[in-house]
Amino acid sequence: MAAARQVALRRGQGVFQPGQACAAFLVVTAGTVKVSTVTSSGRELLLYRVGAGETCVLTTACLLAEADYDAEGVTETDVTALAIPKPLFEELMALSPAFRRFVFSSYGVRLRELIGLVQEVSQRQVDRRLARFLAERAAGPVELTHQEIAAELGTAREVVSRLLKQFASEGLVEIERRNIIVAAPERLARIAEGV
Structure with missing residues (x-):
C-alpha cells in the first residue's frame, strides 16, 4: 500500500x-x-x-x-x-478512531460554513425573485402579507420584510398597511434581470 x-x-x-x-x-x-x-x-x-x-x-x-x-x-x-x-x-x-475524528471534525466545521454560504447566496438571489414577483403584479396593489410573499418565494418573512424596506427606501415600492404599491416596475424588472 x-x-x-x-x-x-x-x-x-x-x-x-x-x-x-x-x-x-x-x-x-x-x-x-x-x-x-x-x-x-x-x-x-x-x-x-x-x-x-x-x-x-x-x-x-x-x-x-x-x-x-x-x-x-x-x-x-x-x-x-x-x-x-x-x-x-x-x-x-x-x-484509526483519532484519524476518523479528525476527518469528521474538519468535515463538520467546513459543512457548517458551506451551509452559511448557501443561505447567503440564496438570500442574495431573493432580491431578484422579489423584484420579479412585484414587477409582475405592478397593475394594482399587491394585497399579500410579507409572510404570504415569503411563502411564494420560498424564503423567510424577515428576508422579505428587509428587502421591501430597502425597495421602499429606493423608491421602488410604497408600503401601506396591507398593500404594496409598485412605484417603479421597470426598475424592478431590471433588478430581476440582474442589471
Whole structure:
C-alpha cells in the first residue's frame, strides 16, 4: 500500500477540477488553496479556502462517496500538503478512531460554513425573485402579507420584510398597511434581470 507523501504545489497550480477522480486525501501544511465553482450565469463562486492544518471538505466527500470532483481547487500561494492515497485513507478511516475524528471534525466545521454560504447566496438571489414577483403584479396593489410573499418565494418573512424596506427606501415600492404599491416596475424588472 502506498504511503502518505509530502507534495509541493506552485502558486496558481490546479489541485483538482470538475469531473476529476479523487485519488488522495490532502492536509494542507502551508499555503492556501481556493475552492470555487462556476454558477449558471458564468460567475465564479468562491466556496471556501483551505489553509494550513485544514482539509478540503469536497475531497473528503468525494472520497467517502466515491464520486468525482464538481468544483475546482487552485493554489493561491505556494502550497505544501500531506497527500494520503485513497487506499490508505480508507484503511485509516476503518482502523484509526483519532484519524476518523479528525476527518469528521474538519468535515463538520467546513459543512457548517458551506451551509452559511448557501443561505447567503440564496438570500442574495431573493432580491431578484422579489423584484420579479412585484414587477409582475405592478397593475394594482399587491394585497399579500410579507409572510404570504415569503411563502411564494420560498424564503423567510424577515428576508422579505428587509428587502421591501430597502425597495421602499429606493423608491421602488410604497408600503401601506396591507398593500404594496409598485412605484417603479421597470426598475424592478431590471433588478430581476440582474442589471
